[in-house]
Amino acid sequence: MIKMKKLISVLCIGLLVISCTACGKSAKTGSNSVLMEAKDSENQFPNPENKVTFDMFVDCTWLPYDTMEDGIIEQLIEEQTGIKINIVKATDAEQLNLLIASDDLPDLVMTSSSSKLNKLSSDDRCWPLQELIDKYTPDFKIPEIEQKLNALSSENGKYYMLKNEFNTIEEIQNAKNIGPNFGQLIMREDIYKELGSPALQTKDDFFALMQMVKENYPDMVPLTINMRQYGGLAQLVGYDPVKPEDENGNYVCDISDPKYRELCKVINDLYRMGYVTEENFTFTSDEQTFQNIGTGKAFMVTHFAGNDEQNFTARVKEEVPGAKYVQVPLMKDWNYTMPVSGWSAMFITKNCKDPETAIKFLNWAKQKDNSIALSTGYKGIDWDYDESGNIILLERRQKSVDAGTKDADYKGDGFIFSADNYITISNGFYAVATPETRRIYDDAVKRANWSNALDLAYPKSGTDIRIKFDDISTLSSESFTKICTAKSDEEFNTLYDDMVKEAEKIGLQEVNEYLTTNYNKLCEDLGVK
Incomplete structure (x- = not known):
């Protein structure tokens, strides 16, 4: 319906995180962010000598590489965790739906589609993360607000994923060097x-x-x-x-x-x-x-x-x-408006051959330095911190950025593994931005409207209101080119008015009332804007 959301983002979210590199400063201790300040020892994977290969479906047709093989990020993951990731990139928007329907899911799945997030958030298909955390990684603490936000995709109150690109608005406004994507x-x-x-x-x-x-x-x-x-x-x-x-x-x-x-x-x-x-x-x-x-x-x-x-x-x-x-x-x-409700997420499916290693990998990926590394490469070779704690790119990474070959050289981004939070990604945009672009980012942060609830206000898939929502979205999308290429003002007005009339027949008023009511209720229930 809203074509410029996400992926605009939201997603529009598609190239939105492909261009990013990583973060400078994480949220302060005691914040609501899952991304954690960690000691060097905590950045280490517990048993990298245990070699595991995970097959992972990545629901992104626009991903700029088909495999992680021979990429710097794959090398880093294997060296530090013993894990090899075989990705399967989506060829179209329906491929994952077919895998879900046939119960043929691989070990891990990444998607940003709200309808697919809902389908995967069930005991039949994926592991509830808190169950795995309690059993295998009890020190992996997920703040309550993030549990609630991720549980909104399920019918039973459990959360089966941790979306990336989330921080509270307070955290973002208190952070430095934010490079928002819009x-x-x-x-x-x-x-x-x-x-x-x-x-x-x-x-x-x-x-x-x-x-x-x-x-x-x-x-x-x-x-x-x-x-x-x-x-x-x-x-x-x-x-x-x-x-x-x-x-x-x-x-x-x-x-x-x-x-x-x-x-x-x-x-x-x-x-x-x-x-x-x-x-x-x-x-x-x-x-x-x-x-x-x-x-x-x-x-x-x-x-x-x-x-x-x-x-x-x-x-x-x-x-x-x-x-x-x-x-x-x-x-x-x-x-x-900058929606910060989370974007894509990684699921550990019930077909996963080693859910213990998978949840430990998610915990490892969420650590501050590891989160940066999964997008930017090796600390001390590709990036490091300056005296103020801000990320700086080192020669190898900078050469790749300047040459426009970072996707081919590195073949990886933290968003695939739910490793990034919003500040991580935004600091990454800022780190590689020119001084002119940084001034634009600073201006955008000051002038933008921020919301933790907006992207959660859509109707759930499978409901009558969602069908109407999708039909209106399709109508708006399909009408756009005809309206924008009208040959006269009269034709423009006729085409636009006809679109609105058709939307009203579908149920435009009902959908608008739902969006307004649900958004306001989410803001109240979650205590966010």
Whole structure:
């Protein structure tokens, strides 16, 4: 329904954590974070001489590698734990559902899909984590709020997973060097400077810049929209792409937010003025967006704020040596909710050949230095801490980042193993960010709306309200291209109004009431925002 959530994130969450490296400072002692400050001895796996191979299904079609073999992260895991991970990457969104239905799950499963989290959170399919903890790792303490949040996916009050990307809002606001990931605009700095670095704070400024690019660089495409992430354009109209609201400030479906209509109209105007190509609306993968970047024809791109401008620069520099991509500073009407309810999670299935080693591995992965290592590599070789306790990248890792080859070299990310919390990941974004991007991150942290409950407010899979929710989401998604490529204002208004009427037939009012009520109840029950 809300296309720019997660994965936007939420997830949009997809490249959101691929770009990250790791964290600097963990939450202070006594916090609600599972990621723990640990002594060096506690970072060590209890019995690395016990060799175990786990088969693991990773429910991410977009994962930039098909195997961890020959990667630095695989080498690190095997050396320090004795565990070898054979990953199977999803080929489509239904593959895991088929494995669940056929009771053919491997040892471990990672997914971020809310419906699949619900299906896996049962005694029939996976181990309740507290049961394994009590039996094998009693020192592994899970704070109550995280137990409650993860248990929301089950029907029996047990929790079968520990989502990554979670911290309390208080922890985040007290932390330093947070690099939040959100829908962002990324542009060619060299071209922007050649145009005189014009003002870029309002919608009028944006359209003026698009026209300047079109007139002065006729062979370039002024704007390339990543169809998976166009939340950066929402700031042109002050729309919050993660928490749509009606006129009364209630959390609702995107098509019920008047500013979403304004966003669609802006995109339609961009199309009709020739700033976005018609072909762009047929893109179905990130790679199609990247092709425009690699040829040097893309001036501005909608994407994620996870330092991908550095990857884009690496892609284009062979074609255009002086080219450089940078993130666009947040505009005047930027409005964004950062949901921190957790994202993906690793499950230990009932088919797991060695659940004792699996829960010990999860405990090991959650330790501070190990969590960083699972995304960034070896401490002392790939990364370390400075005098203030902030993470710094060392020569080997930095070379890989600069060359745009870190995914091929390292083949691993802590999110696969539920190792990361939000601060871990965000510190990682910040660690590799340029000074200009760090200023944007600092601005975003101050201006963002933060919520621990938002991503938990969706209807549960299998319910009547969830079916209506999904049908409206599909309607919104399928209508988007037609609406945004309308040939006239009259056609735009007709198409948008028809979409809303169809949604009302499905049950739009009922779904909106559910989202509003459930979100407010979660905030009250969990004592969070």
